Amino acid sequence: MKNKILKLSPADNVLVALTDLRKGELVSCENEEFLLQEPIPAKHKFFMNDMASGDSVFMYGVLVGKLLHAVSKGTKVHTGNTRHAAEPYRYRGYDYKWQAPDTSRFRGLTFNGFHRSDGRVGTANYWIFIPTVFCENRNLDVIREVLENELGYSATEKYRSYTNSLLSAYKDARPLSDAAMHSFGPDPTRTDRPFKNVDGIRFLKHEGGCGGIRQDAAVLGKLLAAYANHPNVGGVTILSLGCQNLQVTELLEEIKTQNPGFNKPMVVLEQQQAGTEEELITTAIRKTFEGLIAINQQERKPAPLDKLCIGVKCGGSDGFSGISANPAVGYCADLLVALGGKIILAEFPELCGVEQDLLDRTEDPGAAQKFIDLMKNYESIVTRAGSGFHMNPSPGNIRDGLITDAMKSAGAAKKGGTSPITDVLDYTEPAVKPGLNLLCTPGNDVEATTGKAASGATLILFTTGLGTPTGNPICPTIKIATNSVLAKKMKDIIDIDTGAIIDGTKTISEMGEDILHFCIHCASGEIVPKAVLLNQNDFIPWKRGVSL
Structure with missing residues (x-):
């Protein structure tokens, strides 16, 4: 590992631990040393300065919280000293200059998909x-x-076999531990x-x-x-x-x-x-x-990459999500946008705190106002129910370093990339414009993926730091681990490991290109994502009620 700590933006006043750090350890960043006042687990943050009650906490260059009491330099950021806070937002006009990534490695590439009469191309049938x-x-x-x-x-052959093995052991009065679990499962190319x-x-x-x-x-x-x-x-x-x-x-x-x-x-x-x-x-x-x-x-036939529509999603997120997997997916998103394809970024409760950046990147004033209206209406429904976007982070998120909703959102938004926003969609509205589309859904994993597929996503890139079995019935879902520990521990559900970004052996752009190549193979039916192999076919319609 090249570095033990990371500063994400020049404006930040917290640093991220890339590995477990000890109390009393002296670490340095940008020629400044920090004496740690307490242990800082990997994925968590610590303060760069002595700070007073009410001071602002910045991460990714945006406001992510306010201090509940004074803290010392080198102290861990946690819910006991930091509460959620986010800047207000408004439409300020469009003057965004985007630097598109180099797409030379992808020009002329195609995928083999199912061509439909409405002009769209499916990645499955x-x-x-x-x-x-x-x-x-x-x-x-x-x-x-x-x-x-x-x-x-069926994806249950091995479990039926295991149950039969248990039954045989029971009938023969043998220990149940004698039952054998076989590793075979559904083969997408099986000849029968x-x-x-x-x-x-x-x-x-x-x-x-x-x-x-x-x-x-x-x-x-x-x-x-x-x-x-x-x-x-x-x-x-x-x-x-x-x-x-x-x-x-x-x-x-x-x-x-x-x-x-x-x-x-x-x-x-x-x-x-x-x-x-x-x-x-x-x-x-x-x-x-x-x-x-x-x-x-019907048979698969070649189609240009601009026929791809990819939904981007995170779930079971951790403190590395906004550093490895989400930015890598974001780079993949930028590549596809530059090639003329569509990206769908949803989960409006997890855009809290980055609204201004998204508005500044929205080309059409009408779409910008629609985004503002959808966000404010959604938040008002949640607030009337006695909750709020600030309650979005789950216990698992918090344990693994995502302390406030704004902190979580700033990292979550990275998976949409940096391109201009071409359209804003309400729930079930189709994505028809090439480029980055914002879609109103909850952050809830299944409600969000259900909505992305309804708006036309033909693949979903799903990042996770803690692990999740979520998939979609019709949209092949590719699971991307934020860290190598998870990728090895839950190798049966993870397709791509972006831990190389954390240990410094791969760049975000290199990993983003790898992800797009993986998508092309999946779209052609050459690789079947593990969520598909396991029949992880989750489907939950959103009733527009209080769901974060």
């Missing part, structure tokens, strides 16, 4: 099941068990799959569609229609009960509104009209099987 109401979830469970197991898409060009069958179970308020059902309809229209989706089965708020006719109208030329195979069944449960399920299986035969005729 899924058949999806959409319930219009939670009442159909049980039927989806039955159909899922049958289709995934029989058609070769009958549909070689179908990447999977996905089931969008949810708890909505009836009850609640009618606006909830309307938003859910927009979300489900966006998934039906998604370029990674080849065909759709819709299951309805019949009496719910979200009527089938309304969902079909929304699908056509979003895409008047919609021409994917579609199966629509309503249980209150179908007769017995057996008739409903067998009909759904048979008609879906016919649809799978149809979409299996």
Whole structure:
């Protein structure tokens, strides 16, 4: 490791520990020495100066907190001495000069994707099941068990084998420790799959569609229609009960509104009209099987990189997130923007404190005002509920060095890169403009990834410092570790390790280029992310309530 500590911006008055530091240790940065007053674990920060109560704390060059009491130089930053604080923001006009990265290594490259009639290109080819109401979830469970197991898409083979081994040990009165856990799992290229060009069958179970308020059902309809229209989706089965708020006719109208030329195979069944449960399920299986035969005729074909739309997300973040993985993803984002592609940055509670920087980079005054309105309306809802954006950091975030929401946000925003912002989207609105798009979603991992896919992301780059099993049903999710300890410990869910940035053996730009190359291989189906292999298909619609 080249350095023990790091200063992120000239304006900062805290330093980051890159490794565990001892009490009484003398460390130096920019020709200044610091005697540590207490142990500073890796990922945490300490103060560069003696400071008074109420003084401002700066990190990444922005205000991230205020002091609750006086502190000494070399003291650890923690929730007992620092509270959240962020600067006010306003639109000041657009005069941003962007230095695009060198894209020479990527010019002329293509990926092999599924070309759709609306001009978009998918990175996968899924058949999806959409319930219009939670009442159909049980039927989806039955159909899922049958289709995934029989058609070769299940990710549970090794666990079934392990359970059978436990059962055998129990019957033979042997210790359960004798049970063997085999390491085999689903192979995306397995030869026994009958549909070689179908990447999977996905089931969008949810708890909505009836009850609640009618606006909830309307938003859910927009979300489900966006998934039906998604370029990674080849065909759709819709299951309805019949009496719910979200009527089938309304969902079909929304699908056509979003895409008047919609021409994917579609199966629509309503249980209150179908007769017995057996008739409903067998009909759904048979008609879906016919649809799978149809979409299996589709093949991957070359597409330019400007057809990629990548969502960027962080979850289970740590004190290295804003130093390694997020900036590397941000460099990848800048590369794709320079190549004409789309990037979607969401999680509005985790943009708290960096609003001014984002506004200064927003080209269109109308989009800038939309961002301000969405942020303030969102925060007012949270505040009325007795909470606030300042309560966003989780206990895990705080334990690993993310002390305030502004500190967390300043690092989280790095994954969007440095390019101009071309558009601001409300929840479920599609990303249609090339460049960096801001999308209003919660910070909640699954609600955010669900929203990114609805807005058109065909891949998701998901950074994590603590580890998380989150994925998405239709959008291949690539997990990126902020540190090598995590990458080794949870190697079954991590695709890329950016720990080399922390130990100084790779630069942010080098890692960003590596990430984009990885994306191209994933988009072509040559690499299958581990979240996909493990069937981490999380789907939670946002009801626009209080969610951080």
